[in-house]
Amino acid sequence: MGQFNTNEHVIIDDVEPPLIRSGESSDSPHPHHQNSRLSDAQYPLDGRIEEFRKLHFPDATDAMWNDWHWQLFHRITTYHDLCRYLVPMAEEEQALRQASTLFPFSVTPYYLSLIDPNDTQGSLRKCVIPSILEADHQSGESDDPLSEEHTTKVRGLVHRYPDRVLFLTTSFCSTYCRYCTRSRMVGGHTENLLKHWEEALSYIEEHTEVRDVLVSGGDPLTLSDEMLGYLLSRLGAIEHVEMVRIGTKVPMVMPQRITEQLLTVLKSCKPLYMSIHATHPDEMTREAAKACDALADAGIVLGSQTVLLKGVNDSVETLKNLFHKLLRHRVRPYYLYQCDPISGSAHFRTTVDKGKQLMQGLRGFTSGYAIPQYVIDTPGGGGKVPILPAYEVGQDEQHLYLRNYEGKVYSYPTERE
Numbered sequence: 001m002g003q004f005n006t007n008e009h010v011i012i013d014d015v016e017p018p019l020i021r022s023g024e025s026s027d028s029p030h031p032h033h034q035n036s037r038l039s040d041a042q043y044p045l046d047g048r049i050e051e052f053r054k055l056h057f058p059d060a061t062d063a064m065w066n067d068w069h070w071q072l073f074h075r076i077t078t079y080h081d082l083c084r085y086l087v088p089m090a091e092e093e094q095a096l097r098q099a100s101t102l103f104p105f106s107v108t109p110y111y112l113s114l115i116d117p118n119d120t121q122g123s124l125r126k127c128v129i130p131s132i133l134e135a136d137h138q139s140g141e142s143d144d145p146l147s148e149e150h151t152t153k154v155r156g157l158v159h160r161y162p163d164r165v166l167f168l169t170t171s172f173c174s175t176y177c178r179y180c181t182r183s184r185m186v187g188g189h190t191e192n193l194l195k196h197w198e199e200a201l202s203y204i205e206e207h208t209e210v211r212d213v214l215v216s217g218g219d220p221l222t223l224s225d226e227m228l229g230y231l232l233s234r235l236g237a238i239e240h241v242e243m244v245r246i247g248t249k250v251p252m253v254m255p256q257r258i259t260e261q262l263l264t265v266l267k268s269c270k271p272l273y274m275s276i277h278a279t280h281p282d283e284m285t286r287e288a289a290k291a292c293d294a295l296a297d298a299g300i301v302l303g304s305q306t307v308l309l310k311g312v313n314d315s316v317e318t319l320k321n322l323f324h325k326l327l328r329h330r331v332r333p334y335y336l337y338q339c340d341p342i343s344g345s346a347h348f349r350t351t352v353d354k355g356k357q358l359m360q361g362l363r364g365f366t367s368g369y370a371i372p373q374y375v376i377d378t379p380g381g382g383g384k385v386p387i388l389p390a391y392e393v394g395q396d397e398q399h400l401y402l403r404n405y406e407g408k409v410y411s412y413p414t415e416r417e
């Protein structure tokens with residue numbers, strides 16, 4: 001899935017989800033695996049979800065709430081919708097009323113239920129409810145900071161690195177992240193990417209150097225089981241494609257989508273990797289945990305990607321908590337992204353020094369598995385560059401001097417070439 005952003009073409013209105021086929025079963029709640037690790041204390045927001053349901057959807061049965069079609073159908077997409085659940089702040093109201101300036105707004109009832117309506121500075125609230133600050137475009141920002149348009153070979157297919165491609169399969173997401181890198185093209189206000197699938201598949205077939213395909217968007221897990229099954233089977237039939245990755249935020253914003261039928265489709269593609277976009281520990285509810293467990297049980301290799309966001313997750317405690325929760329459910333923290341300079345994202349961006357300090361606060365203080373790689377996706381399309389705090393502090397003819405997590409300096413004998 002895309003890393004993340006805002007732009008100028010905008011709709012604040014409902015957008016139809018692509019491809020929910022009429023024949024697709026909706027009575028297939030996501031698997032409720034028994035898991036001894038799911039103790040109540042670890043999921044403090046579960047009570048809030050229940051209260052929200054009772055208050056706002058008293059007639060919704062468990063089957064309805066746990067049906068992803070129901071979640072999509074009941075998305076909150078307008079200012080008036082939102083006012084039924086919370087009182088928008090002035091900055092939010094301005095943003096939502098200025099339909100001509102902002103990236104589309106959409107949030108599932110499930111994800112909105114995680115937001116405390118009385119906490120105007122809530123982390124999840126900032127992630128999905130527009131603010132007028134998005135209209136503040138600063139120098140150095142761009143609608144396409146990664147220059148994906150320049151490496152787009154056919155519509156929806158970005159070929160930037162030698163052996164892998166990014167396949168943008170849909171422009172739809174159930175919930176729009178305010179810092180989305182691809183907001184220039186997600187939201188249903190651009191051309192429908194589906195009609196370019198065949199061209200993109202032909203390109204991959206013809207380019208035998210492509211061994212890795214990242215299926216992203218938009219959020220590919222909002223596609224129907226049929227469409228996803230078709231896509232995975234076509235990719236699976238290409239001999240030189242050795243692995244497929246899916247980028248998605250669905251397990252965090254609409255975990256109800258992880259149904260037995262979906263797992264059957266995903267299991268048919270081997271090896272399948274999934275990058276789950278996870279932002280804050282509050283997202284790891286019991287439902288999200290079950291979704292991750294079910295995906296892991298299905299043999300899918302799970303990693304996470306997180307965007308570092310000011311006022312949302314820019315503390316060691318928050319990040320550590322998030323990464324520990326992910327690991328408990330077999331999701332390996334993979335990338336921590338410095339927020340891309342997307343138009344209107346200044347209020348989300350931390351300094352790079354802050355990012356390095358956070359990494360320094362993690363390294364050595366928790367398991368290596370809980371530490372993602374901190375990267376900057378270089379503007380202009382240069383690709384990801386890892387950023388590290390200064391651990392190498394000097395070198396002479398015999399030694400390399402290294403600073404450890406406690407600030408102590410150790411030497412390593414170097415060899416002459």
Ligand code: SF4
Binds near residue numbers: 172179182183186217
């Ligand atoms: S889920 Fe959608 S809105 Fe959020 S970052 Fe991914 S592509 Fe962008």
